[in-house]
Amino acid sequence: VQLVESGGGLVQAGGSLRLRCATVGYRFDDYAIGWFRQAPGKEREGVACISSRDSGARYSDSVKGRFTISFANAKKTVYLQMDSLKPEDTATYYCAVDDGTVVCGMERHDYRSWGRGTQVTVSS
Numbered sequence: 001v002q003l004v005e006s007g008g009g010l011v012q013a014g015g016s017l018r019l020r021c022a023t024v025g026y027r028f029d030d031y032a033i034g035w036f037r038q039a040p041g042k043e044r045e046g047v048a049c050i051s052s053r054d055s056g057a058r059y060s061d062s063v064k065g066r067f068t069i070s071f072a073n074a075k076k077t078v079y080l081q082m083d084s085l086k087p088e089d090t091a092t093y094y095c096a097v098d099d100g101t102v103v104c105g106m107e108r109h110d111y112r113s114w115g116r117g118t119q120v121t122v123s124s
Helices: none
Strands: 002-006 009-012 017-024 031-038 045-051 057-059 065-071 077-082 093-098 119-122
Touching: 002 093, 009 065, 017 031, 017 045, 031 077, 045 065, 045 077, 057 065, 077 093
Parallel strands: 009 119
Antiparallel strands: 002 017, 017 077, 031 045, 031 093, 045 057, 065 077, 093 119
């Protein structure tokens, strides 16, 4: 399986970006896709996740109400819509897959395959 992130960039505070995670060669009945981020000098943290079974989603408290995760393209693509961006959202964003699960997790150890990341920079 291959995961490819795109859509990062530089945006002013209050702006929006939409990140895309394309899954290549992945065919499991039940799986979860998670978005994580890592800022310099900080631990990688879960931002949002979504389950393929029922598109159930979870969000970290820091992004709840501002970010939206969703499937597209017959669930081969996952988007992370990021609105009302803040400078503290600046990080490298990664998507990851956890197969054989019906409930998505927000912990790094829940996921086995990762993309290479896309950089998001929010200026004040």
